[in-house]
Amino acid sequence: MDDAAMDDFAVDGNAIAGLLASVFGAEMTTATGTCGSCGTITMVAELPVYLTEIGTVVRCRSCQSVLMVFVSVREVTCVDLMGLASLT
Amino acid sequence: MAGTAVRGRLTWQTVTVGTVMDETPQVRTLALSVPGWPGHRAGQHVDIRLTADDGYQAERAYSIASAPGEPLAITVERLDNGEVSPYLTQDAQPGDEFEVRGPVGGYFVWEPDTGGPLLLAAGGSGVVPLHAILRHRARTGSTVPVKLLYSSRSWEDVIYSSELDFPANGVEVIYTLTRSQPRAWKGYARRVDEQMLAEVAWPAGQGPLAYVCGPTSFVESVATGLVGLGYPAGRVKTERFGATGQ
Amino acid sequence: MSPISRGFHRKREEAPAGRVPPGQYVTRDFPVLSAGPTPHTPLSGWSFSITGGRETKSWTWDEFRALPTDTLTKDIHCVTRWSKLDTTWQGVSLDVLLGMVEYESRYALAFSDGGYTTNLPVADLLGGQAWVAFNYEGAPLGAEHGGPARLLVPHLYFWKSAKWVRGLRLRDTDEPGFWENYGYHIYGDPWREQRYAGD
Numbered sequence: 001m002d003d004a005a006m007d008d009f010a011v012d013g014n015a016i017a018g019l020l021a022s023v024f025g026a027e028m029t030t031a032t033g034t035c036g037s038c039g040t041i042t043m044v045a046e047l048p049v050y051l052t053e054i055g056t057v058v059r060c061r062s063c064q065s066v067l068m069v070f071v072s073v074r075e076v077t078c079v080d081l082m083g084l085a086s087l088t
Numbered sequence: 089m090a091g092t093a094v095r096g097r098l099t100w101q102t103v104t105v106g107t108v109m110d111e112t113p114q115v116r117t118l119a120l121s122v123p124g125w126p127g128h129r130a131g132q133h134v135d136i137r138l139t140a141d142d143g144y145q146a147e148r149a150y151s152i153a154s155a156p157g158e159p160l161a162i163t164v165e166r167l168d169n170g171e172v173s174p175y176l177t178q179d180a181q182p183g184d185e186f187e188v189r190g191p192v193g194g195y196f197v198w199e200p201d202t203g204g205p206l207l208l209a210a211g212g213s214g215v216v217p218l219h220a221i222l223r224h225r226a227r228t229g230s231t232v233p234v235k236l237l238y239s240s241r242s243w244e245d246v247i248y249s250s251e252l253d254f255p256a257n258g259v260e261v262i263y264t265l266t267r268s269q270p271r272a273w274k275g276y277a278r279r280v281d282e283q284m285l286a287e288v289a290w291p292a293g294q295g296p297l298a299y300v301c302g303p304t305s306f307v308e309s310v311a312t313g314l315v316g317l318g319y320p321a322g323r324v325k326t327e328r329f330g331a332t333g334q
Numbered sequence: 335m336s337p338i339s340r341g342f343h344r345k346r347e348e349a350p351a352g353r354v355p356p357g358q359y360v361t362r363d364f365p366v367l368s369a370g371p372t373p374h375t376p377l378s379g380w381s382f383s384i385t386g387g388r389e390t391k392s393w394t395w396d397e398f399r400a401l402p403t404d405t406l407t408k409d410i411h412c413v414t415r416w417s418k419l420d421t422t423w424q425g426v427s428l429d430v431l432l433g434m435v436e437y438e439s440r441y442a443l444a445f446s447d448g449g450y451t452t453n454l455p456v457a458d459l460l461g462g463q464a465w466v467a468f469n470y471e472g473a474p475l476g477a478e479h480g481g482p483a484r485l486l487v488p489h490l491y492f493w494k495s496a497k498w499v500r501g502l503r504l505r506d507t508d509e510p511g512f513w514e515n516y517g518y519h520i521y522g523d524p525w526r527e528q529r530y531a532g533d
Binding site for chain 1: 366367368369370371372412413414448449478493513516517518530531
């Protein structure tokens with residue numbers, strides 16, 4: 001657990017289990033993501049997730065860098081994983 | 089990656105509302121009928137999607153209230169300014185249809201051989217997946233010791249009180265009522281803090297496993313407190329519901 | 335085909351015809367949509383800066399609040415389809431702020447605490463179209479809605495009204511900001527329904 005408490009409005013990776021499963025074709029909440037900025041390794045279920053109708057943003061628990069972004073554009077889910085060094 | 093998880097369905101399926109039951113003035117349990125429901129694990133949730141007649145769709149995630157082997161049921165709390173929860177808790181009637189995706193979730197799950205002793209910490213509607221865990225424990229005859237620390241605004245807001253008042257052998261339920269208490273209430277009457285955790289939680293030396301679920305601020309506070317008591321971070325599982333504005 | 339959920343509908347209010355851009359519905363709510371944690375910058379550490387002009391110009395909170403302000407009532411339109419009518423704000427016009435800077439650039443990137451960015455043509459910040467707003471409905475803007483100050487550009491979709499704004503970078507090219515990078519329209523005119531890139 002990081003020292004800084006998660007923002008009250010954030011949920012965590014559990015909340016997007018269904019979205020992740022539909023995008024990746026597998027259960028992803030127990031996968032671990034490595035932040036491309038600071039190297040912190042966190043289980044997806046424990047990552048802060050900002051879930052809104054404009055888009056879903058998954059951030060690093062430690063440095064708040066953007067790890068993943070999901071946007072629904074004309075009913076197609078666009079996924080950006082550029083903030084992750086790895087997801088295993 | 090998925091381990092021995094039950095394969096959930098990744099596509100949307102039509103679900104029909106069966107019986108509905110009001111747990112509290114704000115909270116309702118809906119039994120859902122899904123053809124070919126693959127079964128679920130205790131602690132998992134489903135995504136629900138509603139479709140209006142103008143094509144507008146809204147999606148939300150709800151924890152499964154029932155145990156593996158029981159029919160699918162969700163328990164929904166009505167949020168002020170909510171869009172989906174007022175519909176599910178007030179308008180949806182037996183026979184109505186919407187869609188479900190799942191079950192999903194491979195992290196916040198418990199089986200008897202996951203072990204314990206278990207510390208379950210619930211903030212408000214965070215009790216729902218923990219209730220599924222308790223029912224699963226009872227149905228499997230597991231003897232893993234459990235303490236459920238349940239934070240609720242008031243006695244009237246306690247969900248599943250008729251079950252929790254008669255916990256199974258080896259289960260202890262500790263309430264804290266944060267906003268109002270019945271006359272002669274002798275229990276905790278404040279938000280969970282480190283002192284309360286120190287009094288209630290299994291000592292770290294017993295190798296407990298914690299499941300903490302509820303509003304994000306509740307989960308952050310409790311998880312940090314448990315780690316402060318010596319629980320390894322990897323033995324504290326968390327599920328955050330965001331800010332419910334309560 | 336998804337089954338219709340009997341009786342389910344979006345919460346909506348009535349709106350006068352022609353008042354609301356295409357595809358929008360009116361709400362009395364003010365939903366909080368954030369891409370990141372709410373910053374809590376103390377006012378003593380707050381500044382608004384305009385860079386990329388002949389010289390960088392920066393205001394502390396006290397200097398900013400000493401500038402002339404406008405009180406305005408505007409409709410706001412979110413790309414997620416809700417519109418909120420007759421919202422009142424108090425803020426400093428970008429005409430005042432940009433009026434104190436020498437520059438030639440035609441584009442700006444607004445930047446915020448927490449790293450959010452959004453891009454706009456400078457022309458859309460001028461002519462009484464944009465403010466740095468610090469009061470909403472007569473009270474200091476709450477942190478979850480972008481306080482202590484947010485950009486307010488009501489003629490464009492509301493993601494352009496960057497919360498927790500800390501300044502503008504003036505540029506010669508129109509570079510996409512945060513949501514523009516992830517598929518939202520580079521300009522965002524609600525009346526032409528420019529929600530996504532390519533609209």
